[in-house]
Amino acid sequence: MESRNPLQMISWSPTIHSPNPNQTAEDDDQPISRRIQRLSLHLNPPPIHPDRQVADALELQLCASRTKLSVSTQQLSDYMRGKHRDIQERVFEYFNSRPDLQTPVEISKDDHRELCMRQLLGLVREAGIRPFRYVADDPSKYFAIAEAVGSVDMSFGIKMGVQYSLWGASVLNLGTKKHKDKYFEGIDNLDYLGCFxxxxxxxxxxxxxxxxxxxxxxxxxxxxxxxxxxxxxxxxxxxxxxxxxxxxxxxxxxxxxxxxxxxxxxxxxxxxxxxxxxxxxxxxxxxxxxxxxxxxxxxxxxxxxxxxxxxxxxxxxxxxxxxxxxREGKYTSSLSTINKRFAALLGELVGGRVGLAYSSNGVLKISITIAVRYSLLRQQFGPPRQPEISILDYQSHQHKLMPMLASTYAFHFATLHLLEKYSEMKKSHDEQVVADVHALSAGLKAYVTSYTAKSLSICRESCGGHGYAAVNRFGSLRNDHDIFQTFEGDNTVLLQQVAADLLKQYKEKFEGGTLAVTWNYLRESMNSYLSQPNPVTARWEGEDHLRDPNFQLDAFRYRTSRLLQSVAVRLRKHSKNLGGFGAWNRCLNHLLTLAESHIESVILAKFIEAVQSCPDPTSRAALKLVCDLYALDRIWNDIGTYRNVDYVAPNKAKAIHKLTEYLCFQVRNIARELVDAFDLPDHVTRAPIGKQSTAEVYSQYTQIVGF
Incomplete structure (x- = not known):
């Protein structure tokens, strides 16, 4: 007997049988028959008239043109670039002019180490860029240099960080005048190469x-x-x-x-x-x-x-x-206890975390730029007898990359805020600002580096087989960045620090203490967040309401407040039987979720401020769109939490989901302008599939393999 595929034996039929209330036991095979018919309908859909296909395609194009924002890449870029873009361009231009200092795709460990040393010497002694001079006096300028250097080669960026952010900064921040007088010049000019x-x-x-x-x-x-x-x-x-x-x-x-x-x-x-x-x-x-x-x-x-x-x-x-x-062996300190001295010592080393959060987002910018440009270029499938369409036109691909692009923008403004707070801390040494920076840097470093690590793999996958080619950089970016989650503090440990600080602030809030700047919203409105959700607003599902920044921020903060209150209750309950350490370990996942929720609230707040401060109307509209996607995507990803406490009714949850998908589509329409606004030249992204000019992509790619 001829072997046949069972699915080939099923013919398509437009008839779907309705359940029969009088069905007997003899009709048990009817549900199976209906499932087979539905499967057949899915695999062999009824033909669509060609005119209908053309009409659908035209409708899609009209919809896209009708909803696409008009964005000036230059205006948006000017708002994004920051005040130290000039020194970043000096770094880019120097290494673009020195092909011998550019890291090849294939290089041995020993050769790579020597190349990084030559790159560092070239930056300092030939290009005349002296990063160490900005470590204490202008930290934001130092981190701008570090971001640019990391885009040349992440190993180079880390080596520079070891020399200046770690070894050099430890001498400046933990030593006194005699140490600075003796070591500063040698550290600055690389005569005194050092370790941490x-x-x-x-x-x-x-x-x-x-x-x-x-x-x-x-x-x-x-x-x-x-x-x-x-x-x-x-x-x-x-x-x-x-x-x-x-x-x-x-x-x-x-x-x-x-x-x-x-x-x-x-x-x-x-x-x-x-x-x-x-x-x-x-x-x-x-x-x-x-x-x-x-x-x-x-x-x-x-x-x-x-x-x-x-x-x-x-x-x-x-x-x-x-x-x-x-000289006699007597110990003196202005700080009375070991714990206070230890806290002061670690507090002065927080700059490393600030730099990692900022640099990690720089890696994410490169990765999402390559992925978006290629996804706009690459065409695959399409309606029958119609041209192929860009893979970024597929909803599934938009769902992968557009929330990531929105997050990249959100992290940009949040890490800029962190740099500003860190610079303020270095100048003022205000205790409250020091505490604020310590907790904020721990949270942002952990959150941004973890997100970037996951995103690098998604970007690779979204570029298919070509994303696997080493020349397109995803492999090296992913491997080099991976350790960002571990050094300068393991991310899980850092999130616990954030959670511990939240609990401390929660306690002080009810004891009338002073809250750090980052936690202001706990003082201002925690009581309202902890009250029962409003059954009316829980059902509002209009687009204006869902895109209202007040609703978005309230939702984020409500979740954080609920998590904070509930974990405080759990810790108090478990500590009676398990002790403090045992209770903490019992609630650890809850604590990590709390810390992440809080950091997301801070990120959204800074993004909303950046949108409202943007002077150019078209750029502000684009940023508002991206900010809405960031907010609603995060709410939808944790919709179960909001549903469990009736903060969001079922109809509202469905509306959030639909609007998130629509915002993904709208952001896709300006995706090229959004990544171009990062202002990363081709010699910085250095991936053939991520070139700005689509005409050159495949020609350069084929040349690389020898055609």
Whole structure:
């Protein structure tokens, strides 16, 4: 008997049988028959008259032209670029003029490391751009340089960050005038290449658990640095394996006392430790250096492991801003406890998180630009006997990329706000601003880097097979960026810090305390957020209402307030039986959701402010559209939460979903203008499928493979 596909045996029939209320047991096969008929209808739809197809296509085109906004890319770009775009263009132009300093697609680990060193030397000594001079005096300018440098090569960006944001900034922020006078020029001109030796084999995020020991020898007026055990080996230390000459080493300071204890633990402090000879570059006595080897990404950065065996350094090498040791071995500090000194020390290192949040969005800009440009160019399928259509015309593709494009804009304004707050903190040293920046940088770093990491894979997938070609950059961008979720604080740990700060502010709110700037909305309207939802507004489904920024922001803040109140109740309940740590662990997922919800509220608030402040009407209309998509997409993604508390009625939920899909379609219509407004030249994106001129894409691509 001939083998046949069962589906081929099903002929299409326009008749769909209705359920029969008098159906008997003998008719049990009827539901199966109906399902087969429906499947057949799906696989073999009835023919559509050609005239109807043409009419549908024309209607779609008319709808698109009728709803598309008129956007001036130049006006929008001018609003987006910021005040330091000129120095970014100097970076772009220098490396565009130096093909020998551009990172090839295929390069070995050792060659990549040497290339990154030459890139850094070229930036500082040839292009004359001196980033270190802006670290303290103009942080926003420094981070603008870092974003541009990271677009040249992310390994180059991280290597520069190790030299200036970590090693250099630790000397400036944790040391005093004597350290700045001695080291500033050498750090600035790259004579004093350095490392930031905090992370150990057994300890990363838990800095207070570090096991490297620094003891003071009053006979020689020296500190002795020791790696107490294998778990205390400094690990993943950038610049250590090949190029570094100094390291800021974080260690527990142990001092001899006259009491019965004999030795007193003064907490973690930072010390400048030379690791290589300045002239010969030989490893110094007592210092053992090994290469951490090939990594998943960022192989242009020479990460190494450091062990110290009784390495002696002068007493002046203690970075003594928050605590000092006299010649006689007496400890003094303006801060009374170990915890206060530790908080002050970490507070001065927050710039790394600020830079990662900002730079991560720069990576997202490059990725979404490549994906959108290719998706507009690539054509595939279409109505029968009609030309193929752009893959970005498919709703599924719009759903992948348009909310991501909206998020990129949202993160742009949120991270700019973070830069402004950080600059204010560096100038004022106001305690409230310091606390605000600490929590905001932790939350934005965690949220933006996690979102970008997921988005890079989606961008790769949205470009199909061509997204898999190394020359189109998604692989290197994804691998190089992946560690952003871990260093400068693991994202899960950072979100817990945000949640802990929210709970602290929640408690102070009800005790009449002062709330930090970021949490103002808790003070202003938490009571209204925690009241029962209005059954009338829960049903409003008009477009004007759903696109009202007040509704959007209220929805975000309502969710955060509900999460905050409920987790506070849960923690209080569980702590009775499990203790504080056990209760925290029991509620951990709830706490992480709370932190993310709060950060989303802050992001939306800053986006709304940016829309309202935009002076150009056409740009403001485009930004409003993008902002609405960001807000409604986030609400729809968590619609279950809103439905569970009756904040959104079923009809309203359905309206939010429909409007989100429509906004995706509208944003698609101006997607080219939106990515062009990022003002990333082709020599910056460096992906053949992401070129601005569609005429050149395939021609360059074919040339690369040898045609």
């Amino acid at each position: 030796a905090m992370t150990e084999l057994h300890h990363g995020s838990n800095v207070q658990g570090l096991q490297t020991i620094a003891t003071f020898d009053p006979l020689t007026d020296e500190f002795i640095i020791n790696t107490s055990n294998d778990g205390a080996i400094k690990w993943w230390i950038g610049n250590a394996a090949v190029h570094g000459k100094f390291a800021t080493v974080f260690a527990k300071l142990m001092l001899t006392t006259n009491d019965t204890k004999g030795v007193s633990d003064m907490g973690v402090h930072a010390f400048i430790v030379p690791i290589r000879d300045l002239k010969t570059h030989q490893t110094l006595p007592g210092v053992e250096i090994h290469d951490c080897g090939h990594k998943v990404g960022l192989n242009g950065v020479d990460n190494g492991a450091l062990r110290f065996r009784s390495v002696r350094i002068p007493r002046d090498n203690l970075l003594n801003r928050f605590g000092d040791v006299s």
